[in-house]
Amino acid sequence: MKYFADINVMPMKALLDPQGKAVTGSMRNLGLAEIENIRIGKHITLEIEAPNKEIATAKIDDACKKLLCNQIMEFYEFELREA
Template structure:
Protein backbone atom coordinates (compact mmCIF):
# COMPACT_ATOMS: atom_id res chain seq x y z
CA UNK A 1 0.00 0.00 0.00
CA UNK A 2 1.06 3.52 -0.69
CA UNK A 3 1.13 6.10 2.09
CA UNK A 4 1.93 9.79 2.25
CA UNK A 5 3.80 11.31 5.19
CA UNK A 6 3.71 14.95 6.26
CA UNK A 7 6.67 15.72 8.49
CA UNK A 8 7.52 18.90 10.42
CA UNK A 9 11.08 19.40 11.65
CA UNK A 10 11.41 22.38 13.98
CA UNK A 11 14.19 23.92 16.08
CA UNK A 12 13.93 22.79 19.72
CA UNK A 13 11.87 25.22 21.79
CA UNK A 14 14.80 25.71 24.19
CA UNK A 15 17.04 26.95 21.37
CA UNK A 16 17.15 30.36 19.75
CA UNK A 17 15.93 30.45 16.15
CA UNK A 18 17.86 33.30 14.50
CA UNK A 19 15.99 33.01 11.18
CA UNK A 20 12.66 33.23 13.01
CA UNK A 21 13.89 36.18 15.08
CA UNK A 22 14.88 38.02 11.89
CA UNK A 23 11.48 37.37 10.34
CA UNK A 24 9.70 38.52 13.54
CA UNK A 25 11.64 41.80 13.22
CA UNK A 26 10.72 42.18 9.55
CA UNK A 27 7.02 41.79 10.38
CA UNK A 28 7.14 45.08 12.29
CA UNK A 29 8.67 46.86 9.28
CA UNK A 30 5.97 45.42 7.04
CA UNK A 31 3.18 46.84 9.19
CA UNK A 32 2.39 43.56 10.95
CA UNK A 33 3.49 44.24 14.55
CA UNK A 34 0.77 41.84 15.82
CA UNK A 35 2.91 38.90 14.68
CA UNK A 36 5.34 37.55 17.23
CA UNK A 37 7.49 34.59 18.09
CA UNK A 38 8.02 33.34 14.53
CA UNK A 39 9.84 30.01 14.36
CA UNK A 40 10.99 28.47 11.11
CA UNK A 41 11.66 24.83 10.39
CA UNK A 42 11.22 22.36 7.57
CA UNK A 43 8.11 20.76 6.16
CA UNK A 44 8.77 17.51 4.32
CA UNK A 45 6.33 15.40 2.34
CA UNK A 46 7.13 11.96 0.98
CA UNK A 47 5.53 8.84 -0.40
CA UNK A 48 6.19 5.42 1.03
CA UNK A 49 5.30 1.88 0.01
CA UNK A 50 4.55 -0.29 3.05
CA UNK A 51 2.45 -3.28 4.08
CA UNK A 52 0.53 -1.39 6.75
CA UNK A 53 0.20 2.03 8.34
CA UNK A 54 2.26 0.82 11.31
CA UNK A 55 5.06 -0.32 9.02
CA UNK A 56 4.99 3.04 7.20
CA UNK A 57 5.11 4.78 10.57
CA UNK A 58 8.22 2.86 11.61
CA UNK A 59 10.00 3.57 8.30
CA UNK A 60 9.24 7.29 8.42
CA UNK A 61 10.43 7.46 12.02
CA UNK A 62 13.67 5.76 10.94
CA UNK A 63 14.08 8.24 8.05
CA UNK A 64 13.58 11.18 10.44
CA UNK A 65 16.12 9.85 12.92
CA UNK A 66 18.73 8.89 10.30
CA UNK A 67 18.47 11.77 7.86
CA UNK A 68 15.73 14.35 8.10
CA UNK A 69 16.11 15.73 11.62
CA UNK A 70 19.17 16.56 13.68
CA UNK A 71 17.87 15.58 17.10
CA UNK A 72 20.49 17.64 18.91
CA UNK A 73 18.92 20.83 17.61
CA UNK A 74 15.55 19.82 16.20
CA UNK A 75 12.43 17.83 17.01
CA UNK A 76 10.09 16.24 14.52
CA UNK A 77 6.42 15.33 14.25
CA UNK A 78 4.68 13.51 11.44
CA UNK A 79 1.38 12.16 10.23
CA UNK A 80 0.79 9.28 7.82
CA UNK A 81 -2.09 9.29 5.35
CA UNK A 82 -3.31 6.52 3.11
CA UNK A 83 -2.82 7.52 -0.50
Protein backbone atom coordinates in the same frame (compact mmCIF):
# COMPACT_ATOMS: atom_id res chain seq x y z
CA MET B 1 -0.12 0.05 0.07
CA LYS B 2 0.99 3.60 -0.55
CA TYR B 3 1.01 6.27 2.15
CA PHE B 4 1.64 10.00 2.13
CA ALA B 5 3.54 11.51 5.05
CA ASP B 6 3.69 15.12 6.23
CA ILE B 7 6.70 15.71 8.46
CA ASN B 8 7.55 18.86 10.41
CA VAL B 9 11.09 19.38 11.67
CA MET B 10 11.35 22.37 14.02
CA PRO B 11 14.12 23.94 16.11
CA MET B 12 13.79 22.87 19.75
CA LYS B 13 11.72 25.25 21.86
CA ALA B 14 14.59 25.82 24.30
CA LEU B 15 16.89 27.05 21.51
CA LEU B 16 17.01 30.44 19.88
CA ASP B 17 15.86 30.47 16.27
CA PRO B 18 17.81 33.34 14.66
CA GLN B 19 16.02 33.03 11.32
CA GLY B 20 12.62 33.27 13.01
CA LYS B 21 13.84 36.17 15.11
CA ALA B 22 14.95 38.09 12.01
CA VAL B 23 11.63 37.48 10.28
CA THR B 24 9.73 38.61 13.39
CA GLY B 25 11.66 41.89 13.13
CA SER B 26 10.78 42.23 9.45
CA MET B 27 7.08 41.81 10.26
CA ARG B 28 7.29 44.96 12.37
CA ASN B 29 8.78 46.85 9.41
CA LEU B 30 5.93 45.63 7.21
CA GLY B 31 3.33 46.99 9.61
CA LEU B 32 2.46 43.56 11.01
CA ALA B 33 3.67 44.11 14.56
CA GLU B 34 0.88 41.90 15.97
CA ILE B 35 2.72 38.87 14.59
CA GLU B 36 5.17 37.51 17.14
CA ASN B 37 7.32 34.60 18.12
CA ILE B 38 7.95 33.25 14.62
CA ARG B 39 9.84 29.97 14.40
CA ILE B 40 10.98 28.48 11.13
CA GLY B 41 11.64 24.83 10.43
CA LYS B 42 11.21 22.37 7.60
CA HIS B 43 8.11 20.79 6.14
CA ILE B 44 8.76 17.55 4.29
CA THR B 45 6.29 15.53 2.25
CA LEU B 46 7.01 12.06 0.91
CA GLU B 47 5.44 8.86 -0.37
CA ILE B 48 6.14 5.45 1.08
CA GLU B 49 5.21 1.97 -0.05
CA ALA B 50 4.60 -0.36 2.92
CA PRO B 51 2.42 -3.37 3.75
CA ASN B 52 0.66 -1.56 6.61
CA LYS B 53 0.55 1.66 8.58
CA GLU B 54 2.69 0.37 11.47
CA ILE B 55 5.58 -0.53 9.16
CA ALA B 56 5.25 2.78 7.30
CA THR B 57 5.34 4.66 10.63
CA ALA B 58 8.45 2.76 11.74
CA LYS B 59 10.27 3.45 8.45
CA ILE B 60 9.49 7.15 8.56
CA ASP B 61 10.60 7.35 12.15
CA ASP B 62 13.84 5.72 11.05
CA ALA B 63 14.24 8.20 8.15
CA CYS B 64 13.67 11.16 10.49
CA LYS B 65 16.22 9.92 13.03
CA LYS B 66 18.86 8.97 10.48
CA LEU B 67 18.59 11.77 7.96
CA LEU B 68 15.84 14.37 8.16
CA CYS B 69 16.17 15.62 11.73
CA ASN B 70 19.21 16.63 13.77
CA GLN B 71 17.95 15.52 17.16
CA ILE B 72 20.49 17.63 19.03
CA MET B 73 18.85 20.84 17.82
CA GLU B 74 15.52 19.82 16.29
CA PHE B 75 12.44 17.74 17.00
CA TYR B 76 10.07 16.17 14.50
CA GLU B 77 6.45 15.12 14.24
CA PHE B 78 4.59 13.53 11.36
CA GLU B 79 1.24 12.39 10.08
CA LEU B 80 0.55 9.52 7.72
CA ARG B 81 -2.42 9.09 5.44
CA GLU B 82 -3.35 6.47 2.88
CA ALA B 83 -2.84 7.44 -0.75
